[in-house]
Amino acid sequence: MNLPKNASALAPLTGWQFALGAFAVSLATFMNVLDSSIANVAIPTLSGDLGVSVDEGTWVITLFSAANAVAIPLTGWLTQRVGQVKLFVSAILLFVVSSAACGFAPSLPVLLVARIVQGAVAGPLVPLSQALLLSTFAREKSSNALALWAMTATVGPIAGPALGGWITDNYSWSWIFYINVPVGLFAAAVIWGIYRKRETPSRKLPVxxxxxxxxxxxxxxxxxxxxxxxxxxxxxxxxxxxxxxxxxxxxxxxxxxxxxxxxxIVDLRLFKRRNFLGGTIAISIAYAVFFANLVILPTWIQEYLGYPAVDAGLVTAPLGVFAVLLAPVMGKIMPKSDMRMLATLAFLGFAGVFLMRSWYTTGVDAYTLVLPTLLQGIPMALFFTPLTAIILSGLPPEKIPAAAGLSNFVRIFAGAAGTSLLSTVWSNRTILHHSQLAEQTGLNNPAYVHALTGIETMLHASLFKAEAFFEAQMSAQAAMLGLNDVFWLSAVIFVVIIPLIWITKPSKDGAKNAAGAGGH
The missing domain is CATH 4.10.860 (DNA Excision Repair, Uvrb; Chain A)
Structure with missing residues (x-):
């Protein structure tokens, strides 16, 4: 193939090629991001079918994240070695094969190996999607390219639990992996057909x-x-x-x-740049808190409120409403705005949403569950795009794939680490609240005796069954109080990390500066 000396010099796509190319690249990104969360609500069913504990089943999520985290920062090196388009299409096809292997897996070890491969080959998809979208749009429309990328990157984790729950309830957990096969094959075919003549030069690099x-x-x-x-x-x-x-x-x-x-193999010197450093740390901590809550909330809804998997997923689905509706608006206001102010408003919005959730009770209704989730879509729309523009601003085109890969590596690894840490916080606070509540029980406490008597009368049960019922209610209350602590802590974290945004330099044209990414 004859490659252009400077792929970034190619004219932006137009007409049907523009629409179809942008759609296919976004679809590949969506498929990858979706798989980071689609298995969340399927873990109990998946674990039961494979004859393992739920704790063992969670390795399906964490090993994917770990392999993905290792592979992402290698994107810059691999791009120079293979070429941008070849690497992207190859990664999609390998993702399709590993997804099929996940669905066919007869045991947990086989499934985990397939998930490791799937996470590893998915590494280049997110950073390269940014570069390809930026090459698809005209330079003055580069903020629209980042807005489109942000929309696909945010809707994936939101749609994942709902789609995963629906598939698990109505079909089989295997189909949460099988659906990647037709989607990936379509995206790979379209991208290769449209972008192969826009390939970037490759050169042999030492490993x-x-x-x-x-x-x-x-x-x-x-x-x-x-x-x-x-x-x-x-x-x-x-x-x-x-x-x-x-x-x-x-x-x-x-x-x-x-x-x-x-x-x-990873260019850590990028952290010498103030915007890259501040933007990457800010987006990573924020994503860690956001993603951890996205995992914890459906878990609590299923375990303690008794929602089916699909309903638990649907509770998080409204998060995508404003994120999608406001994405085009972000593309228009970004060139006229200070990215730091937009990101600050996003963090304050997240803090407000988590404070709303910190008042949940065990009797919370569906409306109270959904309202904060719906409102959270507003800061979501202000979150990814401005911070991504800050991170990529001022970088020469040849540095974009490496910078996008490294920043996404830190962000995604932070999401996995944040999930583990906040899950532990929830568990520890639940244990603490349970012990505090248990101190009030005992037959020498008149209020406790009165409560047991009421339960016996209501359920027509023995004292033993009444005590068991009371214990179940107390455990649910302790879990609720522990979760409220997690929500409150999450709100505080979002406020505390706002200064990270302001150590960066003003970047009204961050997206334009990143536009040269397309060919490199």
Missing amino acids: DKVGLMSLIVWVAALQIMLDKGKDLAWFSSPVIWALTIVALVAFLFFVVWELTEAKP
């Missing part, structure tokens, strides 16, 4: 084997430590201590090696 191995070691050790910490009572376990030491030592070695290596 930074030491950097790659140290990256794999510290990410894997840290992810396993975070996932198993709660089960093993954290640092009372020698296993957790060993994993922590391995992760810390490997991470420090990785940082030193990559900063001194002439051809590093």
Whole structure:
């Protein structure tokens, strides 16, 4: 194939190629992001079918995230080695094959291996989708490209639980993976047909084997430590201590090696740029809190409110309403706005939504569950696009894939780590509240005796059954109080990290500066 010397010099797409190309790239991104959350509500069913515990089943989520986190920062290196379009299409096709393998998996070990492969090949999809969309739109419309990317990146985690619940309830958990096959094949065919003549030059690069191995070691050790910490009572376990030491030592070695290596596999020098540093940290912490709550909320709704999987997923679905409706608006107001102000408004909006949730009770109705979720779509629309523009602003075109890959790596890994940490916080606070409530029980407490008598009368049950019923109600109340603490903490975190946004430089033209990404 004859490749253009400078693919970024190609004219933007027009007409049907523009519409179909943008749709196919967005569809590939949506498919990948969807898979980061679609399995969440299917874990109980999946675990039961495979004969394993729910805790073991959660590895389906965490190993995908860990493999994805390792692969994403390699995007810049792989792009130069393979070429942007070839890498994107190859990643989609491998994602299709690994998705089919997940659906056919007869046991948990086979499923986990397939999920690791799926997460790894999905790594380049998100950062390369940003670059391809930016090359699709005209330079002056680059903010629209980022808005479209943000819409697909945010709707995926939102639609995942609802779609996963519906598929699990009506068909089989295997179909949450099978649906990727036709979608991926269609996207790959369209993208190759439209973009193959817009391929970027490739060149042979040395493989930074030491950097790659140290990256794999510290990410894997840290992810396993975070996932198993709660089960093993954290640092009372020698296993957790060993994993922590391995992760810390490997991470420090990785940082030193990559900063001194002439051809590093991950360009950590990007963090010297103020906008990249502040924007990446801000979006990663925010995404960690957002994604963790997106996992915890449906879990609580199913376990303690008794909602079916599909209904639990539908409670989170309204989050996408404003996120989708406001995406085109963001494309218009971004060039005229200070990105830092838009991101600040988003963080304040998130804080307000989590404060609303912190007043939930065990008798919460569907309207009270859905309203904060619907309103959360407004800060979602103000969240991804401005921060992405800040991160990519001022970078030369050849740095965009590496920068997009590294920032997405930090963000997605933060999402996995945040889920583990906030789940542990919820568990610990639930235990604390349960012990505090239990102190009020006892046959020498008149209020407790009166409550048991009322339960016996209402249920026509024995004292033993009345005590069991009371214990179940107390456990539900403790879980609710623990979750309220998580919501309150989440609100505080969003306010505390606002200064991170303001250490960056003003970036009204961040999206335009990123527009050169298209060809590199």
